[in-house]
Amino acid sequence: MKIFKILNNNVVTVIENKQEKVIMGRGIAFRADVGDVIDETKIQKIFLLSNYSDADRIISLLQTIPLEYLQLADAILKEAKASLDIDADIIFISLSDHIKGIVDRARKGIQLRNPLLPDIRRFYIKEFEFGLEAVNMINQTFDVQLTEDEAAFIALHLLTNTEDKETSEDIAYQMTEIIHEIIQVVSDFYQQQYNENSVNYYRFIMHLRLFAQRLLAHQTYSSADEDELLVALKRKYQKAYQCAEKVREFIKKKYAYDITDEELLYLTIHINRLNQN
Template sequence: MQIKKILNNNVIITTDKRNNELVVMGKGIAFQKKIGDEVTEGQVDKTYRLSNTDLSMKLQELLEDVPISYLELATEIIDCGKEKLNAPLNDSIYISLTDHLHTAIQRVKKKIRVPNLLLWDIKRFFTAEYSIGKDAVSVIEKRFKVDLGEDEAGFIALHLVNAQTEIDNDDVYEMTELMEEIIRIVSYYFKVQFDEESVYYYRFTTHLRFFASRIMNHRQNEGESDEELLLIIQKKYPNAYSCVEKINQYVTKKYSYFMSNDEKLYLTIHVARLVQKLGKCEEESS
């Protein structure tokens, strides 16, 4: 492995056999070395192969200003997120989360705290990500002797949400508003209040968040539509389907987004299961 660029004593840039650029980290990996020197695999602790050259360059620029310990911390959180969320995360999170953690920790050390206006929604809609954020705050307190608090746990959660849905931070506000409105439509239609601690509500909001992110990105589900299956579901859950049609009217009017048959089918099933647990929806037809 040949050194192409040295960022600091612990981080170098090299390439793989296909000439793809790699950011390689290892304690003292570049100490007393120069460009062109070789490093062994045994000196490597972590390798970052980012999805495109632009992200790789941004990470290099970031590491020139931010201590490597923050990238290590971000990587721990990201690895935890991939495992617990069982979902791929966009490579851009290595840059955004590293930068955020560095900024947040330095800011709190100066006794400056930024309130998270989305915290209530994050706790409600993104419970798994918020749990990871809380664990991260605990690790940070032990390692950096700084208590970031629950607001920052929420901000860390948002980075994990964004890395799954590929939307900008500003769009998260609109996405949560959309989710709120859909839940209001379902609640009003069936005249129910949901138990937000129930597993059924969690499953529903998990489905809803990805549906909402597709609307934000104008990416319709392009799966093969099975009209016959949709008709079966429509007959089986007529009230739930009727409710979904009201949701479809709402997103069409406000976002110019037309739900596919697949989206109607799966959302109908989720709505039916959710409200059936409250005894407010028709039983399944035989």
């Protein structure tokens, strides 16, 4: 196999049987050039880009995710195969990116509360157990102290990526409409169009998919007084928070759905990241 593209020192792509494949391994591209033969003893994982409908964004994500996160996600999914009916390759990249995000937050001392935790623990027992196992592996690997809230986030992330296959065309259409409407509100507020191939746009869309699912399922969560993190975000990311409030007003008016402070917090974080230069 010869290198087709070099994404970073640890990830390259090859063309084999007219299909582009991602090859992962520590130092696999170190001092290598396009066209060089790959040292097959360094290969740790291979997967097809054709498994993804958004291959360009997957390549962009791979360039930003360190190898240790890819390795851990692969190990977690291997553990999950025995108990869960999942397409490990489909969720591999998104789980790697998700793990990187929660470890980054933990190292900054940020622990987000998951308002869905009670329902996920109750209704998605196997997925929640998977989340707990994943959190344990993340804690041991990166020396952090993630909570059950993060286990629920991981379970929900897994559900989003596996249940799409069974989503009806009507629900899929409604979700798409909601996502489009929110993007339009944000775009109008900032007076700009976004690069749909950017990593931050991709992450924002993934968040909106989760939000749209909750909206259509009429899942609302009452919140107590604003927690310290939301208060801090209101000060630090004023414009993003104002935009999130615009989204809240729009959703309330059209769908009679109340976005809670917890939802507003996550929305603010994603809007701010989307608009970072």
